[in-house]
Amino acid sequence: MFYLYSILAIIGITSIVYLFFATRSLIRLMIPAFAGGGLFVGTPPEAIDDMIELAQIQPSDIVVDLGSGDGRLLIAAAKAGAKKSIGYEIQHWLVKQSRELIEKENLTDKIEIHPDSFWHVDVSSTNLVLLYQISYAMKGIEEKLQKELPIGARVVANGFKFPKWKEERTIDNVRLYRKN
Ligand SMILES: C[S@@+](CC[C@H](N)C(=O)[O-])C[C@H]1O[C@@H](n2cnc3c(N)ncnc32)[C@H](O)[C@@H]1O
Known part of the structure; x- marks a missing residue:
């Protein structure tokens, strides 16, 4: 009887642990x-290098990452000399993780992470957007940036294309756009 209860307890605990991780992944x-x-x-390191190369970051640049993940693009932008880098990230575990990474890199005075949806923030005070988003979001993001960005602002996008804007330069799958 003892063995049966032990086996049932192990199966029960394993199922709870499995359910916890499965639910977390689903969320x-x-x-x-x-x-x-x-x-x-996350944007792979080679693509980050391409993004930084295309961005040609200046000391006056205010950089925004729409969906900043673990903060790797913002960290690269800050290290490349941007004045300020701002991330918007909807998932709290990534907000926490990116803030920890930024602290570890001693860049807390250069980078801010906001736990907000990028659809609900105004990005009109930025002049450089770094972007790695999904294909179905690109049309809406293009429209948002067309409305909000100042003329001449740059957008460096990894992965997917904007449907209307024409890229100014491309390296592999990374594109530089400029708002007209
Ligand atoms: C493909 S990852 C890119 C992460 C990071 N920018 C990079 O290049 O490594 C897209 C990120 O956007 C975030 N995201 C998706 N929808 C969002 C929204 N509406 N507002 C803010 N973040 C969002 C996701 O949680 C995810 O971290």
Whole structure:
């Protein structure tokens, strides 16, 4: 009888642990989809280099990442000399993780992370947007940036294209756009 209860207890505990991780993964998939953006996939290091190369960051640049994930693009922008880098991220675990990374890099005076949906913030005071979003979000983001960005602002996008804007330069799958 003891063995039977032990086996049942092990099965019970394993199921609870499995359910916890499965639910957490599901939530991490669902939150970005409901928020109208892509799930978290970090930009790979080579693409970050391409983005920084295309961005040609200046000391006066105010950089925004729409869906900042673990903050890697903002950290790269700050290290490349941007004045201020601002991230908007809908998933709280990523907000926490990115803030920890930024602290570790001693860049807290250069980078801010806001736990907000990028659809609900005004980005008119930025002149450089770094972007890695999902294909279905690109049309809406293009319209938002067309309305809000100042003329001459740059957008460097990894992965997916804007439907209307024409890229100024491309390296592999990374594109530089300029707001006209
Ligand atoms: C493909 S990842 C890119 C992460 C980071 N920018 C990078 O390049 O490594 C997209 C990120 O956008 C976030 N996201 C999706 N929809 C969002 C929304 N409406 N507002 C803010 N963040 C959002 C996701 O949680 C995810 O972290």
